[in-house]
Amino acid sequence: MPDRVGIVAAAMTKFEAAKPWQHLAELVLEVTDKVVEAAGISLQKDVESIVSCSQDHWDGRTISSMPIPDVTCGHLKDESKVADDGAYAVLYGAMHILSGDHKLVLVVSHCAESHTDGTIIENWSIDHIFTRMLGLDYTLAAAMQARRYMDKYGITPEQFAKVVVKNKGNAKKNPYAQDSATLSVIDVLKSQMLADPITVMDRKPVSDGACAMILATEEIAKKLTDKPVWIKGAGNCYDPHFLGDRELADCDALETASKKAYKMAGIKNPVKEIDVVELSEYYSYQELLWTEGLGLCKRGEGGKFIDSGKTQLNGDIPVNPSGGLLSGIPITVAGMSRVAEAVWQLQGRSGERQIPGAKLAVAHGCGGICGQMHCVLVLGN
């Protein structure tokens, strides 16, 4: 049984507010062809298993993975789907390899948020008998979480806005990013209010796109590339769905997931050892909260942490040099694109957003209302 899983190559589409010329399956086709070329393999002969991530409600069809074998040469092969976040598809693909069943796995995620109304889907994800009728969507729930975070720890909207300024600024160096801008904290604070304290700029924009990667056993990964990226640690954890059953100002699930991942990877002091972090901030305040959950700073110190400048592109521990989700990444693709960005950082392929000498990276995916579930992957070369 293999004991290491290598990521050979990663690929993404450019992310855009809409891609009207592409069918959903064509998003998958585009990244599949790109990643197969980057890995230098044959889709037909070498790929043994396909793990995808998409969601039935977003695609508007039950079993949203149905068209995927057609465009990934998947007929008569192993095919499975994860329906939450793409980081989980990477984890599941790694399990396929660790099980010894498969030597080379294609993982792919897609979503076209422009095809429908995300507010309805978010509302449908909420308990259907009781809470749904109250009209919650993720943004309204996020406003509640952000407010609780502010009240408990004295974090401010200005500190949230700093995340937007940093990430939209970083996105200018990322050719795959949809939204980039040179902004000031005032610009963010003055933008349209959605649900106090969350403005339109504090929320990730609607986006279409896809991401893919090739996972392989250690032996094959070493043959295929001189820059394999190893999955050194993984952890995932769920919080309760009902918001009243959690302390919204803390993220117990992420703390648990990251501790598991760090233990597996042998990390004792995350902020000193980790070179770069790509995390899933659907809303600006979440980047602060997730840096706490990832153990990069103490509970309640996410605000001070952004103030310190350490998470800037040239800081001690850059967070989201890609621009993060605020630069425009669709749901489901979100976590996988974090992994892909981390892979490129470790392979030295990140162009202008490259963190020099990055050797250890953390990629984070999350899903559900107010970050109900979290998946943390530690990657190294």
Place this chain on the structure above:
Amino acid sequence: MKAKPQLELIYLDMTLKMPFKWNTGEPLGEFFRELKANEKIYANQCPTCGRNYCPPANICTRDHSRCNEKDKWVAVGPKGTLLTFFICEQSFLIPTTGEMLEVPFSVGLVMLDGAPVVLQHCLQETDVEKIKPGMRVEAVFKPKEERKGNIFDIIHFKTIKE
């Protein structure tokens, strides 16, 4: 659990509505443009293994060969041969309109003339005694001004005698 007739049984009734505007994409979009503008049904073929696709595919599902060059598409039909069919006798809610379906209605797999491809569509005939596999059928198109670039630009396949 045993029924509790002394208690009022509480349900929650709700109808879920979801708007969608799906992209049709490259070959499927062109297939519908041709259907709408020219009453043409197109198919294409994998240059490697020869498998045929209707509507045309970007790539062969079996060997991943590109097969989307428009100049290699072939017009098929509008006549064809019925392979198999069903007749629906029980009405159900049509999710796209919210109305009950008129029954009986029938759908068949039609092997179109011109290439070994199958198109799935409604049959005009709904009498089980009058539908036989192997019988000849022909696509009936809507008038041009009513066509929208979807599969119902073809109303149905009618039975023909040759």
